[in-house]
Amino acid sequence: MANRTFTENLPVVVVLGSTATGKTEVSIRIAQSFGGEVISADSRYFYRGMDIGTAKPDIDERAGIPHHLIDSLDPDKPYSLGSFLDDVYAAIEDVGGRGQLPVVAGGTPQYLRAMIEGWTVPEVPPDDELRERLDREALDVLFDRLATVDPESAERIGPHNKRRLIRALEVVEITGQTMTALSGKSPPPYNFKTIGLFQPRETLYERIDERVRRMYDAGWLDEVRRLSDRGITAGHPSMSAHGYREALEVTNGQTSVDDAIARTCFIIHRYVRHQQTWFRRFANVDWVDSSRAGWQKDALERVNVWRVDG
Numbered sequence: 282m283a284n285r286t287f288t289e290n291l292p293v294v295v296v297l298g299s300t301a302t303g304k305t306e307v308s309i310r311i312a313q314s315f316g317g318e319v320i321s322a323d324s325r326y327f328y329r330g331m332d333i334g335t336a337k338p339d340i341d342e343r344a345g346i347p348h349h350l351i352d353s354l355d356p357d358k359p360y361s362l363g364s365f366l367d368d369v370y371a372a373i374e375d376v377g378g379r380g381q382l383p384v385v386a387g388g389t390p391q392y393l394r395a396m397i398e399g400w401t402v403p404e405v406p407p408d409d410e411l412r413e414r415l416d417r418e419a420l421d422v423l424f425d426r427l428a429t430v431d432p433e434s435a436e437r438i439g440p441h442n443k444r445r446l447i448r449a450l451e452v453v454e455i456t457g458q459t460m461t462a463l464s465g466k467s468p469p470p471y472n473f474k475t476i477g478l479f480q481p482r483e484t485l486y487e488r489i490d491e492r493v494r495r496m497y498d499a500g501w502l503d504e505v506r507r508l509s510d511r512g513i514t515a516g517h518p519s520m521s522a523h524g525y526r527e528a529l530e531v532t533n534g535q536t537s538v539d540d541a542i543a544r545t546c547f548i549i550h551r552y553v554r555h556q557q558t559w560f561r562r563f564a565n566v567d568w569v570d571s572s573r574a575g576w577q578k579d580a581l582e583r584v585n586v587w588r589v590d591g
Contacts, residue, residue: 285370287469291377294584296386297322297393297563298478299556300549301488303571305338307478307580308386309346314581315382315588318347320372322387322396324365325522328356330508333501334524336492349376356508356519363402365392370469390559391437397473397563403463405452415447426450431459439555444521474587476580477566484572485553490546493524497542506532523549 294317296308308319321327325335329352332339337351349372354360369385369392376383387393395402415423423446428435434449449460456463480488505528513519515526524545530536560566569580 285367285469286374287370287471288374288377289470291373291471292382292588293373293377293471293473294382294384295322295393295397295473295475296384296478297390297475297560297566298388298571299480299485299553299560300388301336301485301492302388302478302480303576304386304388304478305336305342307476307571307577308384309338309342309344310577310581311476311584312346312382312384313344315584316380317382317384318349318376319343320369320376320383320385321348321350322365322369322385322389322392324360324387324389324392326351326387327354327360328352328519328522329354330356330511331504331519331522331525333496333499333504334528335522336496354519356511356513357517359407359518361402362391362395362400363404366395366400366402369396373471388556390556394559394563397468397475398466399468401463401465401467403452403456403460405455405463408451408455411451411454412447415450416443420446423447423450427453431461433461434459441551441555444518473565474584475563475566476583477560477563477568478571478576478580479557479568480570480572482553482557486546486550489549489553493542493545493549496524497528497538501528502532502538505529523552 294311296304298304311317312319325331326337327350350368373383385396420440420443423443424435424440427446427449430453431449438445438449452460452463505525509529509532515529520526520529527541527545531538531541567583569576
């Protein structure tokens with residue numbers, strides 16, 4: 282883990298919210314309006330070559346605004362929460378140090394909360410043999426085991442994220458201590474302004490379903506074929522991005538497009554509920570209903586008031 286230095290009272294805008302609530306658009310508007318640059322806190326955006334299925338903003342959509350932590354990693358490379366914290370703090374300091382406003386935008390709740398609260402992440406090297414053994418276990422078995430030895434981590438991770446359940450159990454087996462016991466918090470001394478985006482759940486589900494269909498129309502299967510040709514398999518962590526394994530099954534002839542779309546929508550709906558549960562625990566969030574007319578103007582005004590008052 283890199284040594285971290287923080288600038289006292291550095292203004293930082295955070296834009297968070299569930300999938301498809303409009304984070305990309307409004308973060309760019311904020312950066313345009315207040316002289317800022319966008320820093321991604323979306324775990325799907327890091328990987329090069331994974332563009333369509335992640336709804337990653339292309340060059341035109343970025344509207345000339347510099348973006349950080351996008352296309353920063355090959356899809357066969359692992360990435361951890363500790364790596365993200367090192368990278369995001371370095372990006373914030375870089376942007377702020379040049380007199381620009383850092384605008385951190387994303388929907389990965391754990392990454393965002395860890396950044397705001399300054400989590401300390403255990404530096405425990407991975408054990409591939411142990412991971413392979415744990416990976417052979419069923420999800421419910423892993424969750425129940427973690428709930429027994431580290432109930433706080435189990436509650437935080439939930440019963441659906443196999444990769445993170447394995448990591449928490451790995452830490453226990455290697456160190457004899459829980460992830461919770463080894464973790465700590467040291468919040469950075471930034472002046473955060475957090476804008477949260479939300480929409481009624483049924484409206485959001487409709488937006489998600491339409492987005493997934495557009496992704497398939499835009500060539501998502503071709504994107505997955507290119508990844509497969511590069512040796513990227515369902516076992517790579519990058520392919521845990523929602524819908525990629527389902528799309529891979531289509532390219533392998535294991536399922537139909539209609540079935541893959543239906544399952545992808547279901548998976549993302551479930552993830553949205555997970556995001557909403559996490560985000561309800563965040564403190565000091567200024568919530569904006571992004572399904573309402575004029576919502577972007579409303580978000581900009583709230584940032585402007587903060588800038589004036591700050």
